[in-house]
Amino acid sequence: MTETGKTSDNGYRPQDDGSLRAYLAGLAPVTTLLSGGPADWTVEEVGDGNLNLVFIVRGPAGGVAVKQALPYVRLVGESWPLPLSRAHFEHLALSDHNRLAPGLVPRVLHYDETLALIVMELLQPHIIMRRGMITATRYPAFAEHITTFMAQTLFGTSDLALPADEKKTQIATFCGNHALCKITEDLIFTEPYMIAENNRWTSPQLDDAAKGIREDGPLKVAISELKVKFLSEAQALLHGDLHTGSIMVTESETKVIDPEFAFYGPMGFDVGALIANLLLSYFSQDGHATPNDPREEYKTWVLSQVEACWTGFVQKFLALWDGARAGDAYPAALFANDPDAHRLAQERFMRALLTDTIGFAAAKMIRRILGLAHNIDLEWIEDPHRRAACERRALRLARQMMVERHAIASMGDITGAAAKT
Template identity: 45%
Template sequence: MLTRNPYEPLRSETLPARLGNLPEMTGRLGSAEGWRVREVGDGNLNLVFIVESTIGSVVVKQALPYARVVGESWPMSLDRAFFEYHALTRLGARDPGRLPALHLFDEGQALQIMEHLSPHIILRRGLIAGTFYPALGEHLGRYLARTLFRGSDLSMDTARRKADVALFAGNVELCGITEDLFFTDPFWDCPRNRHTPALAAQVTVVRADRDLKLAALEMKARFCMCAQTLLHGDMHTGSVMVSDTDTRVIDAEFAAYGPMGFDVGSLLGNLWMAYFAQAGHRADDAGGDAYRSWILQLAETVWEVFVAEFSLLWRTERGGILGGRELFENQADPLGAELMLHGLLADIWSDALGFAGIEMHRRILGLAHIPEFETIAEEERRAACERRALAAGRELAVHRRAFLTIAQVSDLVAGIEARAR
């Protein structure tokens, strides 16, 4: 452990000397003299290094005392590494094999040593490249169902769950970032915002859109007031790593208790943005239509598998303080339990659409943008893709209760794209 030393950010050239005596490193890599270190962190908050040798490799992740996306002018606590560690242990146990293995956590250095996922890449990159991942929808749908169900009062022992709620309530700083950057900043002239210049007229429209701003505030209230389950908290296509056959979820430092629909909606919103970005990446590609259709099917599969797995867990694992078996199954009324499940899934679906719609606005008009749009070099082409995503996002946020099936959402998204041609 390194905690006896004052906190110090790692650098590629200092990492071997500082970590070279840790058995969690040497047992997997051998002597530090043979290590190769490269920094790969491209996120908004942390340092990330891949450390390799002739016998193995690991990832070293360290929190910085500021937001990397802005710089030292935005100081941040190192506590996010503590909350990420606790989130990884819990989420990983709820869907074994879907998160990277954690080898070491050092709280004093805000540092984690974990499994190096290879040949995996960030899902965003695969979507930009037009790569198909046959098992992805099933993996993500089951992950969402298992972690959201098993982290709730439908499953957990009530004393342990309340202790967990108290623990993660301490993740105030990152929750505050979500509450501001996600739900508030995109809808007013916040200095942190940025947008494609060709969207200036659209920005004015959004800030004057009372119905959209009401939807944003309603979803913010839902996020703040509904502690249903432990969330990943930043569940987008940059927090998923994929190979041809495997899917892993990473970067859980935004973990907090909140509504089940938040993680679901954040992921679906990013998939729908990836759909709209395709016209900017392969407008003249003969396979573009097929890949767009596959992204829509991917989103449908995620939701359909989520519903199936969540329903299975409801029928086979339900037992927390909200289980309600004494009111239904124990009184020979299984239909009552099914009606309760149906109502819960309807609420999750409505929430998911609302969160997806707001996510689609904050990724275009707020601080943290997505490579799917940002890598479209031609400004007007990029803006055209973003306008279509904003149109879909508004419909989902404002009219979230009008969409009863994901097929209806696919029709909405595909229709907006078709009308733009």
């Protein structure tokens, strides 16, 4: 393992202000974009995520964001090593996303495999969507954009779009990202359901709820079934961490960032991550409401986005399915002249995907309340009693979603239940 500040044998070195200026000065596309020289630039380390260094570099003419992987989990420290190769997979995924969903992900200016470093366009004045939702900001274009992103990237890397040999080649490539998958496997699908050192929750207020989840047999079966899906079902290239902290927004633009957890997995994991984070925002609103800012209308808007995200995704995904495509699944030779069978196939596919989405969404909700990594939506509610009340409602819905996922027939059932929970 490489320690911060040292150069490893293979040339890797975590960047700092000075080394980064010198490095960027050698990259023509970057110096053109920034203008001026290294002395004219400002460099700011802003990584507030869990894993990496992130620098914002601004010059007289423009800015770039530089993301560099560290050889360990930043949130925890050097005791938890993590391979630099995740930058390789993030770069691969960003390339696929730029091709499949142009305009909805940051443009890559430079990638350095040795430094595990990606230089991207600076997204400004975009902010992390989660932060905007904490201040009750609406994003009128968001659902339209994110459903396009999900439909294009998931459909475009599925067996509906890719010939089988090409898809197997892609699956094999992303199998290399197993260390990042393992984080998800442990932190989302296992630890919140057992006593584990990494876990934390609003205590003592939620001690009974956490214990209840650890002793809930049907729930443990359900989360384990979802884990098996995550471990073995290579449906499409997932972003792998598609929460509202991985989405940057303005009123009119949406950009999906940080696909370092990318791998071929079950589509419902991405769609569910998004749905989960909208629902967590919904449940957090009562914790942020004040007499002057009651949040009731905003809560209604958030739930409307849950439904809009699902409905828009389905509509766009099926439109792609109806179009010309090269994939081996559901061959045109069997369905082109049989519209009833085609419709039945699509209905059944989407019903199964809804079930997965609901299950994975529930998993994501529970881990953010009982596991290692929490969301600021809830964390920023200072009064623990008030926070726990929000979290308890979210847990109750999540439990129901996961165990009853096969019986829930529509996303409207979820939002209806959320409003009543």
